[in-house]
Amino acid sequence: MMMSSNNMECSAKAKEEEEITKISLMRSLVETQDPSSKEVDDMTMRRFLRARELDVEKASSMFLKYLKWRRSFVPNGFISPSELTHEIQQNKMFLQGSDKKGRPISVLLAARHFQHNGGLDEFKRTPSSLFSLSGCDNLDINLLFVNLQVL
Structure with a gap:
């Protein structure tokens, strides 16, 4: 059965809204554990969410590990x-x-x-x-x- 373009648009919008909601949830969860995460944009958060199939807990854990790794490899925020x-x-x-x-x-x-x-x-x-x-x-x-x- 083939979906109409209208149904596909509604499905895409619903998925987009779900991602936006989960990005907000993830951001609030992560910011309580690491305040420096406020500097990270939504697209980066979205990448971690998608990598963990929109599971906020798993994506947050992965993201916090990334921040820790980033601080150890690039302690000054950049590499000269x-x-x-x-x-x-x-x-x-x-x-x-x-x-x-x-x-x-x-x-x-x-x-x-x-x-x-x-x-x-x-x-x-x-x-x-x-x-x-x-x-x-x-x-x-x-x-x-x-x-x-x-x-």
Whole structure:
């Protein structure tokens, strides 16, 4: 059975309203546990909700873990290029235009990676640092971090 376009629009609006309501619930829950989360926009909250199938409890837990991780990897709120001179000199990551929706395309050439004295900790920190410097720090790059966790 095929849905009419009118029914699909109503369904999309209902889903949108449900997401907005759950974003508000998530925000109030998270802000009580971590006041710094007030700076985070609704789109970021929505990504965490969608990643946990709109389960506010699970999304909030995941989001709080993300904030904790972010503070440990980027304690000053940003990463200075002077901290990454070795990585930048290798020219292993660059932006290559944008896709049809206007999102930046980032290319990472793994063959140009040569280990430095920083060891595994620096290797794990480098991708998030380079994404941050290229302006892609708020994008969903879960696959990259899943691969790093295998190490």
